[in-house]
Amino acid sequence: MPYLRYPNISVYILNDQSTKSNTIGCLIIDDDPFIQDLLMDKLQQYFPEIKVLGKAMDGKQGLAKIASLDPDLVFLDVEMSDMTGFEMLSQLNTIGFKIIFITSYKHYAIKAIRFNALDYLLKPFDLEELKNAVKRYKETESPSTNLVLHNLKAQNAKDQTMILRTQQGELYIPLKDIVSIQGERNYSYINLVKDKKELVSKTLRSLEDLLEEKGFFRCHKSFIVSKNHIVSVRRSSIILSDMTEIPISRRKQDQFKKWQEE
Amino acid sequence: MTYIDLKNLKAISRDDTTRMHKYLVQFEQLIPERTHELEKALTNQNRLRIRQILHKMSPQLQFFGIQNIMVPIQRLEFEYETMSLLELEQLVKEIIVRLQGALSEVSEYIRLHFE
Numbered sequence: 569m570p571y572l573r574y575p576n577i578s579v580y581i582l583n584d585q586s587t588k589s590n591t592i593g594c595l596i597i598d599d600d601p602f603i604q605d606l607l608m609d610k611l612q613q614y615f616p617e618i619k620v621l622g623k624a625m626d627g628k629q630g631l632a633k634i635a636s637l638d639p640d641l642v643f644l645d646v647e648m649s650d651m652t653g654f655e656m657l658s659q660l661n662t663i664g665f666k667i668i669f670i671t672s673y674k675h676y677a678i679k680a681i682r683f684n685a686l687d688y689l690l691k692p693f694d695l696e697e698l699k700n701a702v703k704r705y706k707e708t709e710s711p712s713t714n715l716v717l718h719n720l721k722a723q724n725a726k727d728q729t730m731i732l733r734t735q736q737g738e739l740y741i742p743l744k745d746i747v748s749i750q751g752e753r754n755y756s757y758i759n760l761v762k763d764k765k766e767l768v769s770k771t772l773r774s775l776e777d778l779l780e781e782k783g784f785f786r787c788h789k790s791f792i793v794s795k796n797h798i799v800s801v802r803r804s805s806i807i808l809s810d811m812t813e814i815p816i817s818r819r820k821q822d823q824f825k826k827w828q829e830e
Numbered sequence: 831m832t833y834i835d836l837k838n839l840k841a842i843s844r845d846d847t848t849r850m851h852k853y854l855v856q857f858e859q860l861i862p863e864r865t866h867e868l869e870k871a872l873t874n875q876n877r878l879r880i881r882q883i884l885h886k887m888s889p890q891l892q893f894f895g896i897q898n899i900m901v902p903i904q905r906l907e908f909e910y911e912t913m914s915l916l917e918l919e920q921l922v923k924e925i926i927v928r929l930q931g932a933l934s935e936v937s938e939y940i941r942l943h944f945e
Contacts, residue, residue: 602890602893603889606889
């Protein structure tokens with residue numbers, strides 16, 4: 569599978585591990601002292617290569633510590649007393665570290681975390697999940713965190729870029745380029761502008777979950793369409809900008825009309 | 831012990847009594863503070879604040895194995911806006927009773943093993 573890189577998106581690799589020692593400097597940002605202590609103890613016990621550089625109690629303190637400590641990895645609470653983790657990140661100009669979000673339960677923020685192919689851990693931290701997250705941290709060569717920043721600052725969903733993890737690396741797909749998606753069991757074909765196509769190992773359901781509030785609609789059990797690429801609507805089908813005709817399920821027709829009017 | 835289960839605490843402490851003591855004392859300090867905040871939020875009928883306090887507390891309560899407290903907490907976290915005030919009060923009071931029970935057991939454990 570080709571490794572997509574779009575020229576209009578700047579992906580900076582600021583966190584070049586090869587120039588640093590093997591020690592991973594991390595920062596823990598969470599407003600609960602219990603969580604801070606627990607994570608620090610687990611890291612010290614099971615991950616000697618990770619050094620906790622510091623801890624911060626809220627987003628404001630977190631921003632200051634990021635600037636002064638220059639961490640490689642930040643464990644970031646989704647919901648802090650003064651701001652959310654995403655709000656904190658959007659105040660940065662660039663992100664030179666990787667992020668593992670920490671949260672108490674799978675709430676709304678998880679969708680945003682998945683859309684950006686970021687990692688998260690559920691408190692109070694299962695050891696195996698922590699090990700897997702650290703493993704992924706080490707194995708992911710290209711930090712997409714500045715693309716995440718781009719997404720956080722984008723005013724419209726169509727200006728955002730979906731980041732999908734594949735076995736070959738990360739796939740960056742600007743939402744405005746997606747015309748439709750066709751599901752094939754556990755895989756999906758993402759049909760892009762200029763007749764490009766990507767096959768990804770994601771179910772249509774999981775992609776629908778990521779895209780349903782971003783101008784996309786599942787009009788049929790096998791298809792998702794982009795509102796930006798609808799050219800015309802027939803009685804039970806849609807013509808898209810690539811001139812394909814996509815069926816609308818009978819049971820989805822009312823929902824589709826409502827979605828179009830939104 | 832009725833309310834708490836120290837399995838997780840023993841696992842993270844790995845026979846390090848100082849570390850174990852640290853978590854127990856932290857529980858003894860944080861829980862009364864947060865219970866007080868919870869009572870205040872309930873008096874003020876501040877639903878959002880109740881949710882925030884419970885959200886913050888829940889990992890520590892899970893860690894201390896207070897499993898029977900997680901169901902009412904999760905209900906309050908997800909239904910705090912829509913639940914009737916009567917039910918909200920009942921659930922918060924139920925949680926506070928369990929917190930006090932857990933707190934007594936933690937204090938007793940500290941007294942027996944660390945004093």
